Amino acid sequence: xxxxxxxxxxxxxxxxxxxxxxxxxxxxxxxxxxxxxxxxxxxxxxxxxxxxxxxxxxxxxxxxxxxxxxxxxxxxxxxxxxxxxxxxxxxxxxxxxxxxxxxxxxxxxxxxxxxxxxxxxxxxxxxxxxxxxxxxxxxxxxxxxxxxxxxxxxxxxxxxxxxxxxxxxxxxxxxxxxxxxxxxxxxxxxxxxxxxxxxxxxxxxxxxxxxxxxxxxxxxxxxxxxxxxxxxxxxxxxxxxxxxxxxxxxxxxxxxxxxxxxxxxxxxxxxxxxxxxxxxxxxxxxxxxxxxxxxxxxxxxxxxxxxxxxxxxxxxxxxxxxxxxxxxxxxxxxxxxxxxxxxxxxxxxxxxxxxxxxxxxxxxxxxx
Amino acid sequence: xxxxxxxxxxxxxxxxxxxxxxxxxxxxxxxxxxxxxxxxxxxxxxxxxxxxxxxxxxxxxxxxxxxxxxxxxxxxxxxxxxxxxxxxxxxxxxxxxxxxxxxxxxxxxxxxxxxxxxxxxxxxxxxxxxxxxxxxxxxxxxxxxxxxxxxxxxxxxxxxxxxxxxxxxxxxxxxxxxxxxxxxxxxxxxxxxxxxxxxxxxxxxxxxxxxxxxxxxxxxxxxxxxxxxxxxxxxxxxxxxxxxxxxxxxxxxxxxxxxxxxxxxxxxxxxxxxxxxxxxxxxxxxxxxxxxxxxxxxxxxxxxxxxxxxxxxxxxxxxxxxxxxxxxxxxxxxxxxxxxxxxxxxxxxxxxxxxxxxxxxxxxxxxx
DNA sequence: AATTATAAAACAATCGTTTGTGTTAAACAA
DNA sequence: TTGTTTAACACAAACGATTGTTTTATAATT
Numbered sequence: 001x002x003x004x005x006x007x008x009x010x011x012x013x014x015x016x017x018x019x020x021x022x023x024x025x026x027x028x029x030x031x032x033x034x035x036x037x038x039x040x041x042x043x044x045x046x047x048x049x050x051x052x053x054x055x056x057x058x059x060x061x062x063x064x065x066x067x068x069x070x071x072x073x074x075x076x077x078x079x080x081x082x083x084x085x086x087x088x089x090x091x092x093x094x095x096x097x098x099x100x101x102x103x104x105x106x107x108x109x110x111x112x113x114x115x116x117x118x119x120x121x122x123x124x125x126x127x128x129x130x131x132x133x134x135x136x137x138x139x140x141x142x143x144x145x146x147x148x149x150x151x152x153x154x155x156x157x158x159x160x161x162x163x164x165x166x167x168x169x170x171x172x173x174x175x176x177x178x179x180x181x182x183x184x185x186x187x188x189x190x191x192x193x194x195x196x197x198x199x200x201x202x203x204x205x206x207x208x209x210x211x212x213x214x215x216x217x218x219x220x221x222x223x224x225x226x227x228x229x230x231x232x233x234x235x236x237x238x239x240x241x242x243x244x245x246x247x248x249x250x251x252x253x254x255x256x257x258x259x260x261x262x263x264x265x266x267x268x269x270x271x272x273x274x275x276x277x278x279x280x281x282x283x284x285x286x287x288x289x290x291x292x293x294x295x296x297x298x299x300x301x302x303x304x305x306x307x308x309x310x311x312x313x314x315x316x317x318x319x320x321x322x323x324x325x326x327x328x329x330x331x332x333x334x335x336x337x338x339x340x341x342x343x344x345x346x347x348x349x350x351x352x353x354x355x356x357x358x359x360x361x362x363x364x365x366x367x368x
Numbered sequence: 369x370x371x372x373x374x375x376x377x378x379x380x381x382x383x384x385x386x387x388x389x390x391x392x393x394x395x396x397x398x399x400x401x402x403x404x405x406x407x408x409x410x411x412x413x414x415x416x417x418x419x420x421x422x423x424x425x426x427x428x429x430x431x432x433x434x435x436x437x438x439x440x441x442x443x444x445x446x447x448x449x450x451x452x453x454x455x456x457x458x459x460x461x462x463x464x465x466x467x468x469x470x471x472x473x474x475x476x477x478x479x480x481x482x483x484x485x486x487x488x489x490x491x492x493x494x495x496x497x498x499x500x501x502x503x504x505x506x507x508x509x510x511x512x513x514x515x516x517x518x519x520x521x522x523x524x525x526x527x528x529x530x531x532x533x534x535x536x537x538x539x540x541x542x543x544x545x546x547x548x549x550x551x552x553x554x555x556x557x558x559x560x561x562x563x564x565x566x567x568x569x570x571x572x573x574x575x576x577x578x579x580x581x582x583x584x585x586x587x588x589x590x591x592x593x594x595x596x597x598x599x600x601x602x603x604x605x606x607x608x609x610x611x612x613x614x615x616x617x618x619x620x621x622x623x624x625x626x627x628x629x630x631x632x633x634x635x636x637x638x639x640x641x642x643x644x645x646x647x648x649x650x651x652x653x654x655x656x657x658x659x660x661x662x663x664x665x666x667x668x669x670x671x672x673x674x675x676x677x678x679x680x681x682x683x684x685x686x687x688x689x690x691x692x693x694x695x696x697x698x699x700x701x702x703x704x705x706x707x708x709x710x711x712x713x714x715x716x717x718x719x720x721x722x723x724x725x726x727x728x729x730x731x732x733x734x735x736x
Numbered sequence: 737a738a739t740t741a742t743a744a745a746a747c748a749a750t751c752g753t754t755t756g757t758g759t760t761a762a763a764c765a766a
Numbered sequence: 767t768t769g770t771t772t773a774a775c776a777c778a779a780a781c782g783a784t785t786g787t788t789t790t791a792t793a794a795t796t
């Protein structure tokens with residue numbers, strides 16, 4: 001044990017300044033220091049000034065551990081994502097961190113690596129760290145939800161984002177995936193496409209199921225028949241997209257459009273079409289989903305659905321903080337649904353229109 | 369204040385189980401519980417077994433706040449990045465989180481948003497949270513380093529990564545940027561290029577300065593003259609890359625290659641060249657820097673330098689943990705330099721070579 | 737002058753773990 | 767038997783901040 005100095009700590013001594021140091025220096029009690037710093041009414045104005053000046057002089061930083069321990073509430077939020085890569089999760093984390101910092105919280109980040117067991121360990125670590133609330137985007141392999149029940153039992157606020165548990169009794173912020181696929185399909189219909197194919201994702205994941213639904217809804221809305229030949233279930237890889245496109249192009253009556261539930265898959269399809277000499281969008285129009293960075297780079301640039309990553313992060317934090325601050329006052333769980341945005345780009349816009357027809361954020365694109 | 373139960377907590381009561389609960393249940397002291405769980409020698413084997421069984425039964429999670437407060441060392445690491453976006457930082461964070469978790473630490477993530485003042489506040493928040501160590505990639509606008517000195521004064525381990533302070537007295541993990549630009553230039557020379565241009569970045573940033581140096585070294589090595597017309601200083605945007613290329617192509621004697629210090633800038637140059645009908649790589653060969661995701665997507669795919677993001681994250685954590693665990697035993701500050709890797713792709717490889725000449729990770733590329 | 741408010745600050749317990757120092761009892765050696 | 771070692775555990779004081787409950791002055795009121 002390093003012997004604790006009895007003399008007041010100099011501004012740059014090894015050990016950080018504590019309230020006790022300030023109290024000793026001013027000859028008052030720690031209570032006074034604590035209350036002066038938190039602007040308690042029972043401390044006189046001149047004493048407050050003295051304390052705050054001294055705190056600044058020594059660059060006093062409160063020990064948040066001690067504070068959290070005593071108060072039973074920390075200024076830490078936990079976030080669990082499957083991984084920190086690609087476009088989506090980093091952007092959401094970006095939004096979360098920004099919003100949390102603004103509210104005086106810090107964020108502990110964990111990756112589940114798409115592994116339910118790791119997710120469970122993450123939860124335990126966060127509980128152990130006494131976070132004030134947890135934000136989760138579920139791992140693909142999560143089937144049991146017991147670890148989340150324990151979070152609930154402790155009364156700890158829990159908000160899912162993007163990949164949520166089903167049901168009305170959870171707090172969640174999600175994208176309206178069905179709407180996203182619907183507006184993509186509508187857009188293709190508006191471009192004159194009549195045989196619209198769908199690259200679907202794993203159907204045990206809600207997001208892909210909903211995108212599939214949106215596609216079907218779009219067909220129904222336009223009075224188009226559902227052709228099972230034109231629906232392929234994939235894991236959303238570039239390779240599978242190319243494979244599906246190859247098969248479709250070999251059909252006697254190939255599709256004139258592809259609505260993909262993911263950008264990578266759309267890219268694969270696009271590349272395969274061009275490899276086979278089929279022009280995009282005039283031979284086959286293509287839409288993706290997620291607004292991955294490359295969609296604006298590829299040639300032609302890919303029409304896609306923006307997932308409002310930043311807004312999702314912000315909304316998640318907002319909801320979580322509401323739950324935290326309304327401590328006890330049992331809130332009815334809420335689901336916030338964000339509206340996706342269609343980004344029209346070259347891969348699907350068929351004739352050169354005089355001016356950008358849709359929203360401000362339409363195609364920047366197509367260096368050609 | 370919720371009245372604390374006196375009876376032992378059921379597994380799913382609101383309040384988490386504490387050591388006191390376990391101690392009461394077994395009729396022993398908290399000391400015994402603590403030492404049994406940490407496998408202290410002075411506790412008998414059968415008592416240890418009993419305690420551990422009960423802890424498991426109640427799913428006891430130690431309060432890390434209390435533990436850290438008492439021990440003066442938390443299991444939290446802090447990380448400050450300019451932002452969580454693009455390819456590089458998310459990947460490094462990915463590597464860091466993975467390595468930290470493996471070692472039993474959790475990571476608090478902060479963004480400086482390229483703002484020195486925010487960076488300073490981040491540091492204070494991390495100090496306040498009593499992290500065991502801090503990892504930083506400097507904001508672009510940081511000119512004063514006083515906030516880092518305070519970290520040092522507290523004896524808190526500090527490791528820079530990628531964007532580091534200059535000097536021998538800091539711990540840092542960086543990429544050998546000079547080497548990166550050098551091998552890119554060498555590669556262009558090997559492709560037969562003789563008038564190699566350089567898209568340089570802001571020279572007050574070490575990384576760009578070093579890339580510039582590497583380019584110059586490459587020219588010297590090949591006995592090529594330095595032509596100032598062929599060197600343009602930019603902020604590394606796509607737009608500026610295009611502009612520079614436009615100017616170069618208007619030259620009486622335009623370059624036959626461009627070595628860019630960044631991928632976005634290289635992309636801009638590439639697109640401008642193609643817009644003007646100059647073939648890539650045969651008219652002008654192009655290399656980028658950073659291995660952004662789009663470099664493999666663009667047509668042609670872009671030769672670039674991989675920055676070993678994951679390895680950088682791992683190395684950063686490794687170094688930080690060494691510093692933490694060697695507590696006190698003053699370590700000589702160390703700089704770890706990672707070797708960049710050239711990823712040869714279509715934008716620079718001039719004639720179809722019979723087999724990939726270089727390393728295993730060479731071009732996958734070129735759907736054409 | 738005695739009483740009662742009010743303001744300003746001190747006391748002391750507490751959050752949940754950890755750990756240096758006892759304490760007890762059994763085991764062993766002399 | 768007495769003294770000494772060892773094993774196994776308990777006591778109690780930290781860590782640094784917070785907060786309900788006094789206490790002590792000072793001012794205001796009767």
